Amino acid sequence: MTEVTFSRRGFLTSACCLAAAPIFTPVTFAAMPGDNRLVTIVLRGAMDGLDLVQPYGEAGFARLRPTLALTPDKGLLDLDGHFGLNPAAASLMPLWRSRELAFVHAVSTPYRDQRSHFDGQDILESGGEHVAAEKTGWLNRALSVIPRSGDRKAIDVNTSTELILSGPNDVDVWASDSNLRTARDEMQLLMRLYAGDPIFATAMEEATRANGAAMAAEPDGKRAERIVDVASLAGTMLNGDYRIASFSITGWDTHVGQAGQFKRPAQDLAQAINALKVTLGPAAWSKTVVLAMTEFGRTVRQNGSGGTDHGTGGCALLAGGAIDGGRVLGRWPGIGDGKLLDDRDLMPTADVREVAAAMLYRQFDVTPGDLTTKIFPGLSFDKTSQFLKA
Amino acid sequence: MSLSFPTVAAIRFGYGFRPGEAPPQSKEQLLGQVTIGVRGAPSFLADGIAGRHQQIIHLQDELRQLRQSGDGQARRDRRKVIQKRVQRVFQRDANARMMQAVLSPNCFYERLAAFWTDHFSTSANKSLPMRLIVPLYEAEAIRPHLGGSFRDLLRKATAHPAMLVYLDQAQSRGPTSPGGMKQKKGLNENLGRELLELHTLGAGSGYTQADVRAAAMVLTGLTIDRQDMAVGFRPGISEPGEHRVLGLSYGGAKRSPKDYLALLDDLAVHPKTAEHISRKLAVHFVSDQPSGEMVVAMADAWKKTDGDLMAVYGAMLDHPAAWRDEGAKARQPFDYVVAGMRALNAGSGDGTVGEFMQAHQDASDGGDAAMPPQAMAGQASAMGGDTGMMASDAEDEAASKRRKALQTARALGQGALRRMGQPTWLPPSPAGFEENFSTWITGGQLAERLAWARRAFAHFGKDQDPREFLRATLADAARDETIRVVAQAPNKITGLTLVLASPEFNRR
Numbered sequence: 001m002t003e004v005t006f007s008r009r010g011f012l013t014s015a016c017c018l019a020a021a022p023i024f025t026p027v028t029f030a031a032m033p034g035d036n037r038l039v040t041i042v043l044r045g046a047m048d049g050l051d052l053v054q055p056y057g058e059a060g061f062a063r064l065r066p067t068l069a070l071t072p073d074k075g076l077l078d079l080d081g082h083f084g085l086n087p088a089a090a091s092l093m094p095l096w097r098s099r100e101l102a103f104v105h106a107v108s109t110p111y112r113d114q115r116s117h118f119d120g121q122d123i124l125e126s127g128g129e130h131v132a133a134e135k136t137g138w139l140n141r142a143l144s145v146i147p148r149s150g151d152r153k154a155i156d157v158n159t160s161t162e163l164i165l166s167g168p169n170d171v172d173v174w175a176s177d178s179n180l181r182t183a184r185d186e187m188q189l190l191m192r193l194y195a196g197d198p199i200f201a202t203a204m205e206e207a208t209r210a211n212g213a214a215m216a217a218e219p220d221g222k223r224a225e226r227i228v229d230v231a232s233l234a235g236t237m238l239n240g241d242y243r244i245a246s247f248s249i250t251g252w253d254t255h256v257g258q259a260g261q262f263k264r265p266a267q268d269l270a271q272a273i274n275a276l277k278v279t280l281g282p283a284a285w286s287k288t289v290v291l292a293m294t295e296f297g298r299t300v301r302q303n304g305s306g307g308t309d310h311g312t313g314g315c316a317l318l319a320g321g322a323i324d325g326g327r328v329l330g331r332w333p334g335i336g337d338g339k340l341l342d343d344r345d346l347m348p349t350a351d352v353r354e355v356a357a358a359m360l361y362r363q364f365d366v367t368p369g370d371l372t373t374k375i376f377p378g379l380s381f382d383k384t385s386q387f388l389k390a
Numbered sequence: 391m392s393l394s395f396p397t398v399a400a401i402r403f404g405y406g407f408r409p410g411e412a413p414p415q416s417k418e419q420l421l422g423q424v425t426i427g428v429r430g431a432p433s434f435l436a437d438g439i440a441g442r443h444q445q446i447i448h449l450q451d452e453l454r455q456l457r458q459s460g461d462g463q464a465r466r467d468r469r470k471v472i473q474k475r476v477q478r479v480f481q482r483d484a485n486a487r488m489m490q491a492v493l494s495p496n497c498f499y500e501r502l503a504a505f506w507t508d509h510f511s512t513s514a515n516k517s518l519p520m521r522l523i524v525p526l527y528e529a530e531a532i533r534p535h536l537g538g539s540f541r542d543l544l545r546k547a548t549a550h551p552a553m554l555v556y557l558d559q560a561q562s563r564g565p566t567s568p569g570g571m572k573q574k575k576g577l578n579e580n581l582g583r584e585l586l587e588l589h590t591l592g593a594g595s596g597y598t599q600a601d602v603r604a605a606a607m608v609l610t611g612l613t614i615d616r617q618d619m620a621v622g623f624r625p626g627i628s629e630p631g632e633h634r635v636l637g638l639s640y641g642g643a644k645r646s647p648k649d650y651l652a653l654l655d656d657l658a659v660h661p662k663t664a665e666h667i668s669r670k671l672a673v674h675f676v677s678d679q680p681s682g683e684m685v686v687a688m689a690d691a692w693k694k695t696d697g698d699l700m701a702v703y704g705a706m707l708d709h710p711a712a713w714r715d716e717g718a719k720a721r722q723p724f725d726y727v728v729a730g731m732r733a734l735n736a737g738s739g740d741g742t743v744g745e746f747m748q749a750h751q752d753a754s755d756g757g758d759a760a761m762p763p764q765a766m767a768g769q770a771s772a773m774g775g776d777t778g779m780m781a782s783d784a785e786d787e788a789a790s791k792r793r794k795a796l797q798t799a800r801a802l803g804q805g806a807l808r809r810m811g812q813p814t815w816l817p818p819s820p821a822g823f824e825e826n827f828s829t830w831i832t833g834g835q836l837a838e839r840l841a842w843a844r845r846a847f848a849h850f851g852k853d854q855d856p857r858e859f860l861r862a863t864l865a866d867a868a869r870d871e872t873i874r875v876v877a878q879a880p881n882k883i884t885g886l887t888l889v890l891a892s893p894e895f896n897r898r
Contacts, residue, residue, distance in 0.1 A: 045880030117880050118855055163853065186884050190840075190891060193875050197893040199831055206833030253880035 028165040029237050030143055030244040035287045036322065036363040037238050039245050039276060040139060040356075042164060043269070043294035044121060045185055045252035048308055049315025050300060050346065051262050052089060053103045053328060057082035058335055065302045068258055079103075083328050088266035091274055095319060099326035100277075100285075102390050104316040104355050106330050108296055108348035110378070115310035117253070120295030125164035127353055129378040138353075138375050139246060140167030142360050145370045165246050184261055185253035231272040235279025238288070247272075252294065255307040273319050286321035289359050293317075293352050299344050300335050313346030316355050322363070323390050330386075350386075353379050358387035393716050397865045401898050402716065403675060403707075404497030406729035409862055411495055417707040420498045421700060427499025428537040432529040434486035436479065442526045447618050449476065449519055454617075473518060480514060480521035484814040485803050487525065488724070489747050492731045499537075502703070504724065505674050506532045507815075508822035509667075510547040510589060512556040514815045519619065520555055524815045527552035540667070540697035541658040544589065548581070548654060549612060551619045557581040557820065564610040564629025564645075577629070582606025584820045590657040592666030597636060604633040608640045608653045623647040636660070664692035668702060677718040678826050681711035716867065717897035720830040722823065723810035725898065726839055727803070730890050733863040734851040743802075743850045750799035802846055810838045831896065843890035847883050856885025867894045 051068060055061055056076055062069040070076035076084035077093055083103070085092065095101035109123040110130065119131045127138025134141075187208070194200040227249065234245040249272065251265040269292060277285050297314030313333070318325065333339055333347040341347045353376045360366040360375065361383075372379050396413035400406055403420055407413060414420045435442050452472055459465050491500045507528045514524040531546040531553075547553055554560045562578035563570030570576060582605035587593045611628025614621055628645035638656060641649045657663055668688035672680035684706065691698075691705035706712050721729060735742050807813045817823050824830070851859075860868050860876050872892045879885030889895060 116877065118857070118882050118885060121881060185880050186887075189875050189879060189884070189888060193872060193888055193892055196869070196871055199827070200836070200893045200896070203831050203833050203836045207837045208833075248881075250881065250884075253878075 028162060028246045029234070029242040030139075030165065030169065034243060034364070035284075037243050037245075037280075037284065037288040038359060038363050039234060039238070039288065039290045039320075040164060041269070041272065041290065041292040042121070042125065042162065042246070042248040043252055043265070043292055044248050044250045045117065045254075045265075045294075046120070046296050046298055046310055047252040047265070047294040047314065048254060048258065048262065048298040049103075049105060049294075049313075050297070051254075051258065051308075052086050052266060052317075053079070053105060053315050054084050054086065055082060055332070055335065056084045060336060064300055064335065067306050068302050068308070080328060082332075086262070086266055088263040089270040091267075091270045092319075095273070095277070096326055099324060100319060100321055101273075102318045102323055102325035103328045104318065104330045104350070104352075104387070104390075105328055106313045106333050106346055106349045107293075107316050107352040107355060108313050109352055111296065112312065115296065115312075117295060117310075122163065124293065124295045124352070125162065127356075127376045134377070136167030137162070137164040138356065139165045139244065140169050141375050142364070142366060143167075143169040143244070145366055145374060146364045162246065162248060165244075184264070185251055185255075188256060227268040227272050228275045231275035232279045235276045235284075238280060239284055249292075254298070255303070255309060256305040258302070258307040261307070269317070273317075277319075282321075288320040289322050289363055290319040291316065291356060291359055292319075293355070297346050300340055300346055301344065311345035312341050313348040314352070316352055318355070318359075318390055325390070327390075329390055351379060354381055354385055355387045355390075357381045358385050358390065361385075362388060392714070393866050395713070397867050398713055398716055400497070401864075401867060402712075402719070404501060405491055405725060406732055406895075406898075407863055407865065408492075408732035408735055414498070417704070420707060421704060423496035423498045424502060424537045424700065424703065427494075427496040427503070428534050430496075432533055433490050434483050435525055435529050436482055436486070439526065439530055442522060442529075445479075446519060446522050446526070449522060450617060450619060453518070476518055476521045480525070480815075481800075481804060483525040485747065485799070487528070487814055488728060488731075488803055488807075489744065491724075491728045492735070492747075493744055501675075502536050503528065503533050505671065506536050506543065506547075508817065509670065510553065511817045511820050511822040512552040512815075513817055516556050520552065523552045523555065523619070528815070537700055538698075539658070539695075540663075540692070540699055541655055543699070544654050544658045545651065548585065548589070549621050551614050551621060553581070554612065554614050554621065557584055559609060559612060560614050560616075562606065562610055562613075563627045564607065567610065567627050567629050569624065569627035570610075570629070577603070577606050577610065579603060579606040582609055585609075585654075585657070588821055590666070591660060591662040592670075595662040595666060601635050604635045604640075605653060607631075607633040608635060609650050611645055612647070612650050623650075659693075659696050661689070661693060664689040664697065668692055668706075671702065671706060673825060675706065675719075676712055677715060681709070684709040684711040717894060718827075719898050720827045721896050721898050722830055723807055723812035723835075723838075724814070726810070726896065727806055727842065729895070730843065730846060731802075733859070733890070734846060734854075734886075743846070746795070746850070747799055747803060750795050798845075798849060802842070802849075806838070806842050810835060810842075836891070836896075839896065840887065840891050843887040844883065846890075847886045852883050852886065854882070854886065856882055856889060859886055860889045863889055864892070864894055868892075869894060 050065070054070055054076055056069065056071050062071070070084065070086070072078045072084060075087040077087060077090060078084050079096065083105075085096070092101055109120065111120050111123045122131050125137050126132075126134035127141070128134035190204060191201075194204045230247050234247060238245055249265055249268050251261075251268070254261045273290055273292075276288070276290060280288055293316040294314050297311040298308035299311045301308075303309050331349040333349050335346065339347060357371040357376055357379060358381070360371060361368065361381075366375065368382050371381050396415055399415075399420055400413040404414070414423070431438075437445055449472070456465060456469055456472070459468075491497070491504070494500050510532065512520070512524050512527055514520045527550050531550040532543070535543040535546050557580040558578045559581040561575070562581070563573060563575040565571075565576040579602055583602045586597050586602060586605055591597055607629045611623045611625055612621070613624055613627065623646070625645050629641075630643060630645060631641060632639045633641050635653060640653050665685070669680065669685045672685050672688065676684070687709050688702050688705045691701040695701040731743050731747070735744050804813060812823055856876050856879060857873075860873065864872075869892075872888075872894060876885050876888050879888055
């Protein structure tokens with residue numbers, strides 16, 4: 001065998017080949033000194049927090065969600081007597097028991113009323129008070145106030161970072177060239193797009209029937225393999241020079257048949273977190289916080305298609321050896337009569353940016369002054385934040 | 391529902407909207423694009439027209455020396471080096487050809503250039519020198535002449551090395567001519583047949599096999615000099631005597647180039663030619679089943695002006711049917727890729743897609759630019775997640791960047807066109823690429839187009855708001871359902887991709 005030179009480029013390339021299939025989301029990294037680590041996972045498409053962490057102890061929950069609400073005797077995994085975890089994320093239970101996992105319920109960005117994915121994700125990633133208030137990502141701006149070793153260049157200029165890590169600071173990017181598979185929520189949009197045009201509808205049907213066609217929905221097994229690869233890659237890099245990593249998990253826009261559709265992204269999320277823990281190893285994991293968050297929650301009532309529509313209050317997830325978990329954090333607003341926002345959405349009781357701010361403060365000593373002006377302009381945050389207890 | 395003039399003008403008669411470029415507001419502006427276009431020098435020959443002639447002569451010299459050199463392995467190696475160089479030039483030309491369409495403000499002219507290059511199809515696959523000749527052919531035989539009389543265009547296209555090589559005219563000999571008898575070579579009917587069937591009268595227009603053979607006889611003598619690839623007429627291989635095509639007599643005891651030119655001139659103004667090509671233009675631009683009235687109006691203009699192409703285009707644009715039934719045609723792969731690049735030219739990230747593609751036109755030999763698969767596999771198997779083994783090597787990274795950029799440019803350009811079945815200058819037959827809707831809108835096509843859009847947005851313009859992008863790209867051609875679906879996409883990249891996947895973006 002010929003001799004092989006190892007370089008970072010070679011490593012990144014080989015990670016792709018190990019997967020035997022490209023990874024579907026860019027992973028962005030930033031390097032800096034110190035031991036603490038932060039991983040952000042953007043859950044794109046509006047993750048239904050009430051499905052992941054179900055308030056089964058709440059009177060009326062089963063009535064609001066006849067086919068979605070579970071109870072412990074129907075497989076729901078009890079967390080604290082009031083909330084239960086969706087069984088699709090069952091592999092997270094060991095972390096819950098070892099207090100390395102927490103959830104934050106009823107959080108949202110400052111975004112209200114419009115419920116557009118684009119605008120919601122824009123605010124979530126830019127960290128501003130309203131759409132387009134900030135042009136760069138909050139995690140990138142955070143790099144400006146964290147002391148770090150300076151001059152690392154981007155590995156790959158062909159793909160840019162996701163908004164959350166984009167900005168003036170150099171960030172290394174790993175991204176696959178050929179993520180050509182279609183998530184199920186996208187597939188439904190394509191079907192609607194072609195519904196009124198029979199020739200295209202027929203072509204679409206042909207494309208989805210053809211085995212291995214690019215338009216076919218990705219088989220569940222492959223998808224799971226890929227997300228594990230993404231998370232393992234992030235874990236490996238965080239074991240090296242890197243201290244911040246970010247990637248996305250898609251497939252959460254469950255307007256139809258949510259009982260089935262929700263399983264896959266929920267499994268992905270659970271597997272990604274477990275893969276991070278395994279790859280990081282005990283020492284690094286003990287210094288790590290994983291923050292998973294979404295642009296907004298979904299309607300408290302299920303809709304006529306067994307799904308849920310765009311809402312407001314949602315749920316964030318914290319994991320890692322650096323957190324004090326085993327708890328559902330946040331102030332729970334209830335879902336009874338008169339308690340919903342606009343009589344439809346979970347009432348947000350805290351700003352999800354405050355959760356992120358608390359983690360930056362804890363992990364990297366970013367000052368409250370910087371946090372409320374440079375990183376999350378307009379946010380209220382100080383050392384008494386409830387999320388610093390996480 | 392009827393769309394605004396600029397929308398139909400941009401989508402049906404151009405390559406769609408491009409941010410910052412005003413769409414045509416009138417028929418006069420559309421025709422004006424042709425007037426401007428024919429005067430411009432094509433940008434896709436890296437060495438220019440004169441330089442390309444020199445390069446072709448140089449290649450012919452090299453190939454001759456190669457044939458004369460004896461040794462097996464050295465000769466094969468040398469040939470490989472030459473092939474690689476020529477292939478690289480070809481890929482650069484093809485990429486630049488695409489970018490000319492993307493960046494041109496004269497898209498009606500660009501669309502016509504594609505139409506006529508396809509009408510007078512030649513393929514760069516025919517031989518190695520054709521990789522250099524076919525781009526030159528489009529640049530000097532087609533583009534400058536598509537706004538004048540069809541007679542001139544037909545003369546230039548027919549008597550170009552690309553055509554003479556592609557349709558084997560260079561092999562044809564008058565069977566009883568001195569040259570033919572001496573070389574024991576005879577007639578090759580290929581050009582004679584396609585001249586009648588494809589280039590002028592059209593299949594089923596009433597000519598006979600005898601006409602085909604006679605036309606081929608008239609064409610004998612028209613050939614190329616193998617040394618410098620210059621077109622010439624050699625009386626010694628021209629079949630003596632009179633040859634009757636469609637009842638008219640060409641030639642005589644003494645043969646000259648005037649014979650075949652007279653044949654071309656007569657064919658150019660033949661009513662069947664006027665009808666055939668008018669219909670073909672209407673089919674290409676407006677509908678697979680065009681209005682008969684519109685075709686008649688175009689053919690009448692042709693007959694009245696002896697084939698003044700501007701008058702024919704004008705008659706098409708003047709007819710109300712040219713502005714009805716929008717979206718009746720499928721965008722062919724080249725249209726799709728060019729329209730897609732135009733739409734996202736304003737993107738952020740690594741600069742505009744135009745700058746990127748121009749900076750990476752060398753995305754030639756895919757095998758070369760890519761890392762050898764064995765090397766990648768070796769690294770994969772030896773890689774145990776040990777980050778300590780990673781060496782940070784700036785040079786290595788720069789090379790890696792460059793390699794990936796070339797791969798991306800290729801994947802978005804000729805690589806995509808190849809997978810979609812319409813690689814530049816490589817038509818499947820002398821009849822050119824397929825024209826009908828059902829060829830281009832299939833499951834496989836949609837999958838490729840979706841893949842192209844995803845890949846493009848992974849690199850360019852993914853920060854745009856999809857709702858804005860839809861407005862800028864399709865204007866009033868966007869259907870209500872598309873507006874709704876795009877607005878509901880779960881993330882920006884999906885929303886942007888849906889715009890390019892929509893039926894209205896894939897129709898014109």
